[in-house]
Amino acid sequence: MARSSSRRPGINRRAQYSLFVSYVIAIAGAVTGLLALLLAKADPAGFAVLRAAASETTRPVAATLSSMVSGIGSIDEHFVAYINAGSQNAALRRQVEANRVRVIEAQAIEQENIRLKKLLKLTESTDAEVATARLISSSSTISRRIARINAGSLQGVATGMPVRAPEGLIGRVLLVGPNSADVLLLTDSQNIVPVRRASDNAGGISTGRDDGTIEIRPLSAGANPFHPGDIMVTTGTGGLYSPNIPVAVVVALRNGTAIGVPLASPARVEAVMIERPYDANIPPPPGAPEEGDNGEKQGQ
Amino acid sequence: MNGPVPRLGRTPSRWRVQATPIICVMAGSTIPALLPIISQSPTLPPFGLLILIGWRLLHHEIWPLWIGAPLGAFDDLMSGHPFGTAILLWSLVMMLIEMADSRLFWRDYWHDWLIAILACALFLGGSLLITWASGSKTPLLLVLPQLLWSALLYPLIVRIIAAVDRWRMMA
Numbered sequence: 001m002a003r004s005s006s007r008r009p010g011i012n013r014r015a016q017y018s019l020f021v022s023y024v025i026a027i028a029g030a031v032t033g034l035l036a037l038l039l040a041k042a043d044p045a046g047f048a049v050l051r052a053a054a055s056e057t058t059r060p061v062a063a064t065l066s067s068m069v070s071g072i073g074s075i076d077e078h079f080v081a082y083i084n085a086g087s088q089n090a091a092l093r094r095q096v097e098a099n100r101v102r103v104i105e106a107q108a109i110e111q112e113n114i115r116l117k118k119l120l121k122l123t124e125s126t127d128a129e130v131a132t133a134r135l136i137s138s139s140s141t142i143s144r145r146i147a148r149i150n151a152g153s154l155q156g157v158a159t160g161m162p163v164r165a166p167e168g169l170i171g172r173v174l175l176v177g178p179n180s181a182d183v184l185l186l187t188d189s190q191n192i193v194p195v196r197r198a199s200d201n202a203g204g205i206s207t208g209r210d211d212g213t214i215e216i217r218p219l220s221a222g223a224n225p226f227h228p229g230d231i232m233v234t235t236g237t238g239g240l241y242s243p244n245i246p247v248a249v250v251v252a253l254r255n256g257t258a259i260g261v262p263l264a265s266p267a268r269v270e271a272v273m274i275e276r277p278y279d280a281n282i283p284p285p286p287g288a289p290e291e292g293d294n295g296e297k298q299g300q
Numbered sequence: 301m302n303g304p305v306p307r308l309g310r311t312p313s314r315w316r317v318q319a320t321p322i323i324c325v326m327a328g329s330t331i332p333a334l335l336p337i338i339s340q341s342p343t344l345p346p347f348g349l350l351i352l353i354g355w356r357l358l359h360h361e362i363w364p365l366w367i368g369a370p371l372g373a374f375d376d377l378m379s380g381h382p383f384g385t386a387i388l389l390w391s392l393v394m395m396l397i398e399m400a401d402s403r404l405f406w407r408d409y410w411h412d413w414l415i416a417i418l419a420c421a422l423f424l425g426g427s428l429l430i431t432w433a434s435g436s437k438t439p440l441l442l443v444l445p446q447l448l449w450s451a452l453l454y455p456l457i458v459r460i461i462a463a464v465d466r467w468r469m470m471a
Contacts, residue, residue: 022365026395029369033387040382041434047383054377058333066336139380140339141332141346141446143431143438146380148333182380187340189437210438212340267338 052177055148059180062137063150080212091251095229128242130274131155135170135183135266145188145210147171147266149274152179157274160240165272168246168263169193169234173274183272186247186262187212195232195247202226203235206247206260214248216258226250226258239279312469320468321355321362322371324461328352329375341442345450347457348375349390349423350416354454354461356397357412368394381427382434389426393419413454420450 040047081088133151151157153176163170163183171191175182184191187208195216196203203219204226216232218224230250236243248260329348337343352371355362368390375386400415401407424443431438 023395025364025366026368026391029366029372030388030391030395032369033372033384033389033391036384036387037382037430038384040384050377050383051380054333058330058378061334062336065334069336135338137333137336138338139332140335140337140344141342141379142381143342143428143443144380144436145340147338190435207437210341210436211442265340267340 048175051175051182052152052180055175055180055182056152056177059136059148059150059177062148063134066134066136091228095249098229128275128278130161130276131157132271132273133157133181134271135269136180138185138266143210144190145185145208146174147183147185149181149183149272150179151274152177152181154178155274157181161277162241162245162275163272164245164275165264165269167265167269168248169241170264170266170269170272172240181274185266187214193241193247194235194237196235197226198231198233198244198246204232204258206232209259212261213251214260214262216248216250216260218256218258224253224256224258226253228252230258231263232260236278240277242275242278316468320464321359324355324464325352325371326374329371329378333378342438342446343449345446345453346375346379346420346423348378349386349393349420350450350454350457351461352390353393353397353416353419354457356394357407357415358458358461358465360401363394365394365398366391368392382430385427385430386423389423392426393422396422412458413451416454417447417451421447424450 036047131151133149133155135147136150138147139145147170149157149163157173157176159173159176161173163172169186171183171185171188173181174184185208186193186206187210189208189210191208193206194203195206202225204216205219206214206216208214216226218226228250232247232250234241234243234245234247246263248262250258250260252259325348328351331347332344335344348371352368369387372386372388372390373383375381375390376383379386397415397419404411424447428438428440428443
């Protein structure tokens with residue numbers, strides 16, 4: 001292909017001018033982008049409205065496609081599964097052996113639990129759940145892990161709400177449009193969740209690694225207390241996620257941290273539940289001011 | 301049917317000539333937001349950028365130099381990058397292609413491919429840097445598959461653009 005003609009204006013003064021102006025505008029465009037980035041860093045919510053509008057326009061098609069197709073989402077997992085087939089098989093077999101015993105124990109505990117709850121006349125509180133939605137698409141071209149759900153502010157979803165599936169934690173709501181919302185997945189490196197081991201209370205901090213796994217750092221200094229096969233659940237610390245939502249299973253240890261795989265794979269879950277932040281569920285302590293009064297009296 | 305046939309003495313409407321490439325790029329930016337793929341790592345190549353480069357290298361005077369900014373803004377909204385990423389990087393890509401164009405006397409198919417790969421590397425690397433600046437810790441290795449898919453997909457995208465271009469020029 002021969003080189004451009006009008007972009008090499010020669011001695012034509014008018015053409016030289018317009019070429020110069022086009023360069024000026026292009027550089028101004030690049031600088032605008034840079035300014036927008038700085039602005040977005042200073043005020044992350046600034047462009048949320050634009051982004052929400054874009055997500056609204058793509059929602060109908062994405063929701064239709066996702067309802068027609070199921071299973072494509074886990075395509076990358078299938079590839080990885082083939083690569084790791086041997087070691088994964090052995091690990092899974094060990095886990096099944098361990099789980100068989102646990103299931104029996106759990107059944108017994110469940111029976112006991114039902115009995116005790118009846119005794120206490122407790123009922124499951126169901127007001128935590130705001131909406132149920134499906135994951136319809138995701139940010140598959142960028143390095144952040146953000147998925148989109150087909151429920152938004154009209155369904156009562158608000159920024160910061162935890163999102164979970166029956167199998168475990170999915171993430172939290174990042175951005176809300178009228179009928180759609182973006183969810184920051186558990187595996188994003190900016191999503192930090194306080195967790196603890198389900199069997200005892202060994203605490204840790206879970207951070208995403210952006211590749212479908214999470215990293216669990218122990219809270220206590222010293223040797224890493226976690227082992228492959230450990231199930232991690234949320235602690236409820238921080239007031240966002242309610243306690244005891246399953247988070248991940250530890251699969252490997254690396255450099256003093258544990259590598260975990262989320263128990264709820266966003267690619268495979270059918271439906272997700274958007275819940276109220278855990279703090280909002282806690283009623284204010286009854287008679288708190290009275291206790292204060294008592295304290296004062298005692299002081300006098 | 302033998303497909304569209306050019307008619308003597310007719311020129312395609314201005315709207316079709318000018319809007320087709322822009323709509324192509326916007327469609328490329330939108331596709332990943334429509335697909336029901338919940339990916340666990342960056343998997344899909346930047347379609348919008350590949351189509352932009354394809355049109356630019358096919359017709360050097362199709363767009364003014366600053367087209368990277370508005371189309372990049374649209375891509376940012378669709379892809380979920382921090383707003384401004386593609387505005388900045390697409391503008392840079394367009395200017396760098398312009399400079400390469402003024403140096404290269406002849407451009408072969410392989411030159412085009414190399415330019416596309418370098419532009420994708422610039423975009424993916426630049427957007428990763430911007431994500432790092434906003435607090436993510438994505439390892440560099442994770443975007444290499446994306447670059448590979450981009451390189452492999454580019455010839456196909458050039459073919460599609462050529463077919464669309466044929467339709468565009470038919471009156």
